[in-house]
Amino acid sequence: RFRRRRMYKLASKVSHPKDELPFIGIAHKLSGNTEDIMTNLTKFSYEAMETNGVTRGWLNHILYLLMVNPMDLEVVLKTCMEKDDLHRFIRKIIGYGGIFAPVPIWRRRRKILLPAFSPKIVEGFVEVFSEQSQIIKKKLESACGPEAFNLWPIVSAYSLDSVCETAMGVKVKAQMNSNSPFLTCLANLLNIICERIFHLWLQPEWLFRLFPQYNEHQRCIHTLHDFTDEVIRRKRDEIKNEKQSQPESDSQFDLGNYKRKSFLDLLISLSGGENGYTDLELREEILTLTVAGTDTSTVAMCFTLVLLGKYPEIQEKLYQEIKEVFGESNRPVVIGDIRSMKYLDRVVKETLRLFPPVPFVIRKVETEITLPSGLMCPSGSGIVVSIIGAHRDPKYWGPDAEHFDPDRFLPERFNLQHACSYMPFSNGPRNCVGYQYALISIKTVLTTILRNFKVIGEPEKGPIPNIRLKLDIMLKAVEGYHVKMEKRKTSTMD
Numbered sequence: 001r002f003r004r005r006r007m008y009k010l011a012s013k014v015s016h017p018k019d020e021l022p023f024i025g026i027a028h029k030l031s032g033n034t035e036d037i038m039t040n041l042t043k044f045s046y047e048a049m050e051t052n053g054v055t056r057g058w059l060n061h062i063l064y065l066l067m068v069n070p071m072d073l074e075v076v077l078k079t080c081m082e083k084d085d086l087h088r089f090i091r092k093i094i095g096y097g098g099i100f101a102p103v104p105i106w107r108r109r110r111k112i113l114l115p116a117f118s119p120k121i122v123e124g125f126v127e128v129f130s131e132q133s134q135i136i137k138k139k140l141e142s143a144c145g146p147e148a149f150n151l152w153p154i155v156s157a158y159s160l161d162s163v164c165e166t167a168m169g170v171k172v173k174a175q176m177n178s179n180s181p182f183l184t185c186l187a188n189l190l191n192i193i194c195e196r197i198f199h200l201w202l203q204p205e206w207l208f209r210l211f212p213q214y215n216e217h218q219r220c221i222h223t224l225h226d227f228t229d230e231v232i233r234r235k236r237d238e239i240k241n242e243k244q245s246q247p248e249s250d251s252q253f254d255l256g257n258y259k260r261k262s263f264l265d266l267l268i269s270l271s272g273g274e275n276g277y278t279d280l281e282l283r284e285e286i287l288t289l290t291v292a293g294t295d296t297s298t299v300a301m302c303f304t305l306v307l308l309g310k311y312p313e314i315q316e317k318l319y320q321e322i323k324e325v326f327g328e329s330n331r332p333v334v335i336g337d338i339r340s341m342k343y344l345d346r347v348v349k350e351t352l353r354l355f356p357p358v359p360f361v362i363r364k365v366e367t368e369i370t371l372p373s374g375l376m377c378p379s380g381s382g383i384v385v386s387i388i389g390a391h392r393d394p395k396y397w398g399p400d401a402e403h404f405d406p407d408r409f410l411p412e413r414f415n416l417q418h419a420c421s422y423m424p425f426s427n428g429p430r431n432c433v434g435y436q437y438a439l440i441s442i443k444t445v446l447t448t449i450l451r452n453f454k455v456i457g458e459p460e461k462g463p464i465p466n467i468r469l470k471l472d473i474m475l476k477a478v479e480g481y482h483v484k485m486e487k488r489k490t491s492t493m494d
């Protein structure tokens with residue numbers, strides 16, 4: 001306590017949740033199921049809105065400051081680059097891949113990654129998204145009918161197929177095969193990691209080995225690593241042999257006649273070719289993109305479709321926009337369409353505001369900082385950036401902050417007072433590199449689905465969507481994403 005006296009002193013100045021307990025702090029509030037955890041963290045975010053934008057929570061001996069004040073958050077996201085130790089469990093899959101890497105490693109990797117996400121390259125991927133959307137269309141055709149079904153497995157297979165094709169240049173065919181080992185292993189691993197983050201008894205390595213999840217964890221990691229290593233080995237051979245393509249020979253994946261540059265190609269050349277990234281570094285970066293890009297986009301797509309089912313008048317307005325752009329034509333979606341659909345943009349923005357797929361980001365304070373509000377954050381503490389709190393704060397979004405209202409993003413109505421009051425992709429030098437990629441992928445698939453199908457959900461009685469939420473690393477709906485679909489008469493042909 002003596003060594004940490006400064007931390008205790010500064011912590012005592014911050015308001016805290018009423019149910020904080022001695023010694024364990026708020027640990028008991030975060031040990032329930034993933035819905036309870038989300039409910040409590042959301043409650044803390046609302047408490048922070050009432051108390052100068054911050055509330056504190058001890059998680060045993062570690063101090064966390066949960067913040068919603070956008071002015072403070074801007075400084076935090078600019079100065080505290082290090083990620084919290086809780087992310088160490090995900091490093092088992094992605095090693096020192098950019099997203100959770102320590103700062104010195106992250107800096108070099110971010111520099112190499114950024115040009116690969118230039119708008120020109122990312123916009124070129126619209127062809128992949130468009131092709132993959134045709135498969136989701138077929139899948140949905142067979143799901144159409146009077147029965148509601150869960151969108152999650154169908155949409156997540158689309159996201160994985162698109163991410164793998166653009167990241168590695170391989171078709172993992174998750175949409176055609178729901179038992180795809182890559183898909184199931186990724187999903188199982190994320191579940192186990194989530195359990196480890198929130199269940200203290202699964203955290204020490206020696207104890208974790210005694211639980212049944214350990215074997216599954218190891219099996220899935222090997223599957224993902226072996227798969228990626230094989231893709232990298234083939235790519236190296238391909239480059240060595242100066243071949244552009246290899247014959248379709250493998251049933252699990254194929255390099256096909258892939259001519260488009262994938263992130264793997266780009267990272268090999270941007271890092272310096274043969275003298276650049278090692279195979280291990282490539283694996284880490286490629287798996288990072290896969291992990292960072294799959295569930296996040298799936299969550300965004302599923303929430304948007306569920307909301308459109310709940311608010312048919314908003315769906316109809318969006319359908320009219322799509323009809324104006326495509327008319328009776330059955331041509332594929334191109335980048336110009338995505339740019340021209342302004343209502344679609346507002347619908348996606350509003351979904352990401354109310355249901356940000358990454359609702360919290362945690363940063364570590366390495367050196368004490370003082371924030372614009374006067375709050376002093378002691379070194380060694382963690383800052384929980386409540387993106388969902390900033391997005392729902394009536395101080396910045398008005399008394400109707402909880403309403404689903406895409407038109408709040410109309411240029412004449414939208415007055416973003418501060419960059420950090422809207423940041424689904426975070427902010428500052430460590431923000432999401434994939435945000436343009438994600439938006440293009442999300443909009444392409446939504447356009448394809450809505451052009452062809454009417455989404456029918458449980459109509460919502462008021463403007464506040466009533467969806468039970470959980471924190472499963474990402475924000476997810478407890479009950480899944482159940483809708484019915486009806487084929488539109490003007491549906492596009494194959």
Ligand code: HEM
Nearest residue numbers: 098099292293296297300357358425426431432433434438
């Ligand atoms: C709706 C979809 C997505 C959302 C909401 C989202 C959100 C985020 C957020 C909040 C962060 C954390 C930033 C921080 O710590 O401050 C992040 C980081 C990152 N995201 Fe995304 N993301 C999405 C899609 C994607 C996609 C599709 C990719 C790549 C294909 C991607 C790649 C990354 C990477 C590499 C990082 C780490 C950046 C760094 O540390 O330098 N994301 N994302």
